Amino acid sequence: MTHEFRIGAADWERLEVLWEIASTLPPTERDAMLRSHSVDDALREELESLLARASAAEAFFDRLKTVVSEAPTEAADAQGDPPVADPIIGSTVGHYRIDAPLGQGGMGIVYRATDLRLRRTVALKLLRAQRLDDSHAKERLLAEARTAASLDHANICTIYEVGETGEQLSFIAMGFYPGETLEQLLRRGPLPISTAVDYATQIARGLGAAHQRGIVHRDVKPANVVVTANGVVKLLDFGIARHLDIGASHDRTTTPGTIAYMSPEQLTSGAVDRRSDLWSLGIVLYEMCAGTRPFGGEHQGAILYAIVNELPAPAATLRNDLPARVGAIIDRLLAKDPVQRYSDVEALIADLTSSTLLRALSLPMPATRGLRNRIAWTAVAIGAMAALAAAWPATRRPAPSERRIAAQDLYQQGHRDVLFRTEAGRLEALRFFRQAIAVDSTYATAHAGLAHLIVMISDNAGGSRREQLLEAEAEARTAIRLDDRLAEAHASLGDVLLFDYRFAEAEAEFNRAVELDPTTPYVREFLVWLYVFMDRPSDALEQAERNVKENPTSPTAITEQARGLLVNGRCNDAMPLLKRLMLLQPPPARAGVIAAQCYAQEKQWQNAIDAVRPVAENTPLQGAPWLGFMFARSGDVDRGREIRDTLLVRWRRGEVGAYGVAVAYAGLRDLDEAFAWLDKSIDDRSLRYNIMEPAFTDLRRDPRFDRIRQKLGSVR
């Protein structure tokens, strides 16, 4: 038995603290809390997986304890026969023995029962018989229920049998799933968005399987959705609802809830097809996110009127962390005109599981979906947002703040750690930021964010960075002009200046940012780079350690701490940190380069090569030069030269900066070439702070290095 999951004592303590906070918060506020505590993904996943099963676990242990310690004889002695509230308990229906009531459904009572033939527990629904006297209707019901029984899908409650026992009772025997209905779950409040999207996807999958066989559910609602202890959604009551409910509603006081999920066409014409199920799912998704139904009202009439005539409040107004994409999906599901909804469930599932949305929600991504999908989606989302921005000012709040809200929303979608970590994610964030500025050009935060992102992207892109730095500087200065007291604005100007090698100015901007807001994201990481570049190792380490103190679980903070240790000759202290970082998927590129340098000092060449190999695979422009460097130093000069040659070709094509070529030459100890290329790398701004790191020790001892220093100091 392998149990790969074992967390360190510090993380466990942190988990306990987070558990305590999170378990007192409504699910809607947990995301924000986790963000504000800058919880890393692994811990966050662990916490969420535990929180998700908290109530199921409690019920389980409660039950287990009862079962283990039940003393049936004592109870019987004290109270005589067990109380029998419902005379049907203990009796048999067909070959089912009825054990206990489970709940009251719209069509009758559901019992836990034992299938005496197969010795398994089932849920048995006993149907009210009075409306079934019309034998034609009954035939239709049975025919349809039998079709439903033929459905075999993980998200559909299995129907074992539909049967009759004489005149009075019809029954449906179905799978018994310990868990809660979505209705019960929602009584405790809205769900985390990622959970809501997950459940909606599972419901949609169940519906998809049914629709394929021409079965429409007709009664999608939280009470018909069971969530098992494993988080698997089971959709109940397929294709049975119509005949019974509509017939029965005359003689039963229907609760307002029952029509709340019905589509406009269902309520007006009764003409129902699969798109009606999509509407109902839209209401359920809305309710899972917002905690309330879109069409409220105390009376049936009011609800009915609202469903047919009114537009619901956008779910985002009830839930500020709702990604615009989810809002757009809800809007589309709740189109009054069925034609404007998704044409089929598959299209909905594609949107619910689009990699962009999943990434925005930090959910694991299916591997198959490519960039094209994301771009298409971005276009849809932005289109919807633009339409919203255009349509609202006339009827709602004044224009500027509306624009600002839309811009903030777009900015928030781009501003996520998960996006910042990968190249594709950064490009996507870039699009969001540009859109935010397009919607509201006076939004300083978006300008600052854009400047920072351009610097980051140019750091990993090939060729000359000069133009990108110019653009970033313009954005950063715009941000400062719009809001001089915005810490991010100064920080992002610092980013630009750092890579433009104007170190003193950069330091001033970073310090200003820290002064305005000591928690400004990334600023201390850039300060580490700055001080490494300025050859002030102890200042670098100090900044790195303060950063880690503030963000103890941030991979980038830990990476920079390792760098701080590296430049202070403390690889022994850096290695444990680096080993932890290497467990991340993908491992941070910068950590790989640091680790390789530590291994190189110990002449552990194979380890050094292994540390940069994934970097070279994931981000070739950053990693390949270092792979070449480590090969060359390990004695495999041929591989070192091979990579250098490739880099030269790529440099000519403008795909890689001069600095990459310099690293490869440095590895080969071809100092003449290395210095020539370092010189060029100042011109194209690809030179990085690593030249002050151990890998370049021999170059720094060479008198020619002074020229590099001078040139760096005299930029501008």
Added chain:
Amino acid sequence: MAETDATAGVTVLLDKVRNGDPAAPGRLFAVVYDKLREIARGQRRRQPSADTLNTTALVHEAFLKLFGTGTRDFKDRAHFMAVAATAMRQILIGHARRNSALKRGGGQEPASLEAIESALWSEGGFAPPAAEALLALDAALERLQQQSERQSRIVECRFFGGMSIEETAVALAVSTATVKRDWSMAQAWLHREMQRELG
């Protein structure tokens, strides 16, 4: 007379435990364990058909037999119960092991947690599902102990010893808030671990 000796013995042992005598916990445990086993055997002799052990009742009965009535305060009681909880765990797990081995016969695939869970609602006592669940719980609890000794002790007290939040807090010298938090987190953690193991 023997009863009185035993009572005096445990009282002294309990005081020694509280005063930090390193040998005392082991000896107290042995006494409590024997007593619990004895009561459990007696219970099953009286009720051969009832294949269950009422843990809370057992612990209470053991306490009365070992200490008599009304002699010790709440704190002592809590300490005793914490020891009894560990003993109870061993008794229950031993029982489950025999039950599981007997009923399953070997060669059979262990049931998934979901299957066990659903069976727990339809069957009772030491039917195989409960035994499987207890064995998986025991294994998971050992792993929990590696992560957090305190949480695993809290689970023993709450689950195997049938102790209240307050009793657990007193016995382990932590706050009731800690017990509540640890208990809920430990249940979620154990449930997840059991699922990993059983599928």
